[in-house]
Amino acid sequence: MRLAIAVSVILVIAPILAAASSTSHELPEKRGIPSGTPVYEGRVGGENIANAVPIPIAYPMEFIDSGNTCGFLNDYDEACPYTGSTSPDVVYSLTLTSWLCIEIDLCASSYDTKVYVYEDEWTPGDPLACNDDADCQELYRSNLGPLLLDGGHTYYIVIDGYGGDCGDYELLITEWEGCSPCAPCPAGGIDEGEGPCFDGYVDEFNGGCNSEPPVFSVVEPSPDQIALCGIGGNFDDNSLRDTDWYLLDLTCEETTITVDVIAAFNPVVGFVDMSPGCDNITGFYSYVTGYACYSTYITETLPAGEWVVFVAPAEWNYYPCDSEYVLTIDGYEQCVPAERASWGAVKALYR
Secondary structure (H helix, E strand, O other): OEOOOOOOOOOOOOOOOOOOOOOOOOOOOOOOOOOOOOOOOOOOOOOOHHHOEEOOOOOOOEEEEEEEHHHOOOOOOOOOOOOOOOOOOEEEEEEOOOOEEEEEEOOOOOOOEEEEEEEOOOOOOOOOEEEOOOOOOOOOOOEEEEEEEOOOOEEEEEEEEOOOOOOEEEEEEEEOHHHOOOOOOOOOOEEOOOOOOOOOOOOOOOOEOOOOOOEOEEOOOOOOOEEEEEEEOEEOOOOEEOOEEEEEEEEEEEEEEEEEEEEOOOEEEEEEEOOOOHHHOOOOOEEEEOOOOOEEEEEEEEEEEEEEEEEEEOOOOOOOOOEEEEEEEEOOOOOOOOOOOOHHHHHHOOO
16 A cells, blocks of 8 residues: 655755754653552552463454552553653553554553553563653553564563552553564565664664764665665664665666655655765755555656665654664666667668
């Protein structure tokens, strides 16, 4: 399924130059008055990982539950990105025999929630996924997704709160078709070769103008479709994203290039004119954004020169650093100029 093609547009700002616009990790203020006071009323199911509430598996997946966290203990805390929570928490478990893509939704809860996920065991400071404030109708509610989970593992879903907040929660877990393993590398595909990002990651592989010094993945022209298999994601408390810059050297006067991305994240893909140099780039020549696991493509007729095909997550949400994508490029062929020939030379070909 194809979504949209972006119309060529010159941006007056530079959203591609910085992996995130901020240069510090200062956090926005949140209200500081708790909505409830934890009152422990005895250990019950869901108190911790050892007696987590099991979630039954169904296909398609849909699990709905509700409760109140105020009667539980404060067993766990993760920074996503706010630290120092003393809120009580409730734990659910999900054991899988095959992969499953889910969304974890706490948007209908009545208090300032937080949610995070551990794989197989408690890994303090290193959850599989974590969210405090999401784009819910009510402020300060949590949502995680799409989240791709592997078979053969048990996942622990912790419902927590900001500060000391506790209260009524509504948990909705649904299957999300968008982040299934939809981007396997096809036969003949070229591996990007970059390892996964991580907190503190410095991209010295193909971060383009975001790297110092700039560094690119050079793509060789081919008469056939070119398939590039890469990975991307977010890191440093989701304040940064891995950006991949693929360099094309167009030698023809004009070349029509089509690029198509299928990714396990919501992607942005676009063309960057490299003729001004990294210090003078003001934005995309043209770009398009799309949705996970759907074809996101753009076509442009470009003049001769050096151009970049840019691929990255379109958002600074939580996407694991090993989220796969496949980028295909059509029309990038070696330019062969026509040579003039005399009529006598042409006749000689048929003698």
